[in-house]
Amino acid sequence: MSRPARAPVPPRLRPLIGRAVWRRWSYLVAGGALLMPYWFLGMLMVTATPWGGPVVQGVLILLVLPLVAAFVTGLVPAVRLLEGAAARELLGGPIASLPPGQARGWESRVRTGAWFALHLHMGVVVSGLSLAVPPFAAVLIMAPVTSWNERLWRAWGLDEPWPAWTTPFLGLAMLAAVLVLIAAAGGLLARLAPRLLGPSAAERLAAMEARAVRLAERNRLARELHDSVGHALSVVTLQAAAAGRVLDRDPEFAREALGAIEESARAALEDLDHVLGLLREDSSRTAPQLTLRDLDRLLDQTRIAGVELDVAVDPDLERVPAAVSREAYRIVQEGLTNALRHAGRVPVRLRVGVRGERLEVEMSNPLGARPAGHHGGGRGLGGVRERVTVLGGRMTAGPDGDGRWRLAVSLPLRPAS
Template sequence: MIGVLRPLVRRTTWRRWSHLVVGGALLMPYWFLSVSLTPLIPIGNPYVVLVLSLVVLPTAATLVTGLVPTVRMLETSLARELLEGPAKDLEPGPARSWESRGRTAAWFSLHLAVGVVISGLSLAVPPFAFVALLAPVVRWDEQFIDAWGWRGDWPQWPGPLIGLGSLVALLALIVAAGALLSRFAPVFLGPSAAERLAAVEARAVKLAERNRLARELHDSVGHALSVVTLQAGAAGRVLDSDPGFAREALSAIEESARAALEDLDHVLGLLREDPSRPAPQATLKDLGRLLEQTRIAGVTLDARIGPEVEAVPAAVSREAYRIVQEGLTNALRHAGKVPVRLRLGVAGDRLEMEMSNPLGAARGAGADHGGGRGLGGVRERVTVLRGEMSAGPDGERWCFRVSLPLRSGS
């Protein structure tokens, strides 16, 4: 008995019943219209007229209505809010293809047809059950009993069982219809294959943009913090003995921090979709300042930069600058203030870069034994430009090599 009554107290049962009743209410205008138009059709058979007015014309009208693109948005919102279960994951939106419109039309017609059945039974069964429950104990008027098809010589003791049975059957029908509609809603109202593909592509674009922003933030701010840490340590050690160098280091710290704040402001502007934030466009032309800041941090840097690198295409120049920046950051974090050798130049139609530092060097104040995301970000940049990259021990040195084509087709 408890199992039978449990659906009565479930919120889901009555929310789904509300969805069905809405479907029944929506069908009423179609019925009124078909009943008004059917007499205009020259058909003499009353049974055919009845089927036309109550079934054929309303069904055809609901199917046509379901083809309207916005019907899918309305039905999806209604199913998501009231049917719950599998329908809760539906995303409201208009039908953008004829395939989606066809499925929506079928769902709209099904929703209204099932809804009108449940609505009619919800109106008829409770009064019938009430009369049946009270039949053995109430002396009903003979005319009223005749209206229900009962006669005075009929036994009335089964009345309560019939009444309870009809209520239980109605409840079971409501639960079953609601559950079936919830299960089939994603089939009829869910995204088509083209819509799923478009959603996947949009998500891929969004993830790519997020990864790009993460790379920019990691490379610019991460490098600035690494350099500032070493510069501050170097300035503190020689503050009394070499105040000139200390002032130079503090000036470099200020410049590095300001550049990092500009990059951070740009990235935050992109996250807020603020178009007024100009994008930082550091290129290989700005490489001298980057190398000077690294030297002020106390790093012995042997850099040979070919003059032709300033003429490489802008897209390659911007990515190459970030790659050099991350290579220096990687050396500072994981090796400390060790001698770093950098070779950068153009060979044929490719930009070649090699950066190396000794293995097994004593760790400086800025050394970091932990791993990071730097090389992963560099690999992503290199992949986008269809270049080549290698990183790892080479004899007694750790080498980092990158080769980028100057033209996209190379």
């Protein structure tokens, strides 16, 4: 049998009897329960020492010592983590969207101490009223129809009891007042939680910096994956087409092309495995570290795909820093991929050399129609521009006016001081 649907709470009553109110009430009651050990400790300390009279001892037991002890407890870093988790689950509101975390500095510890003391003392007030008022209100509501009406008033020292018909209204008013108090106390804690339990300005800045680092790393991995796997797939497509055309009349070339396809696919799988390992935060994985020293292999794969290359590479590339060499390799790889995708098997001219304190990379090819089946939508030039920007270099790309597409990149060998 299906469970009958609950009647919806009227919008006007939702702030007083909605589910959020009772979740916050449970959070307050838990705070009241947590204050009990501090009261017992205060009673033990005060009764063991001759401090003042009953009034002074009562203030120390009920207020001063528990307040100080709760504040000191809140200075423990783990308290912020526990209180934050409970507040997110039971209080809700703005605190629910903030990340959990331990107190990392004294400023956060002090705020947590203030919160813990406030939580426990507001909680004990709400807990006491929640236990005492409902039974007393029930007595007042039932007084007109019971025999304890007159005895009740005499017990309170009242010679002339109130009219019996007024006591139910008084009991209902007391229940309503407690309900309003619970809703107000829970709402106040929900509003204060982000200020006292939320991250400080320094913690928010550190979190933003960490997020920016993660995004930059993921963006770098996306570029690596796009350049390596995208180039491999483009080359494999052309190599397979070339092997299919000459399979009957030139089996030796077809065999060489199939070997190149296998090598390209294996390299792409290795790059993919590296990137996926890094995304899984597998410390045993390392990012692909191909540099300009691996340029010959890249050019050989491109030639087997049927692309005629006119290459001039400066032999003086040993002094190119590793970071610049890695990015330059990926830039050349993406330039070749773009030529294959957008122009097909057209001659490509490549120049790589060191000029002063800069590494110059220039690629050009005749403008041609896109190969059949090409759908575009890549982000190759955008990835090249990101790499150049990170290194503080310069880049130009576009038709040169002579019917050729030209990509020119200039990268500094040393970062600008």
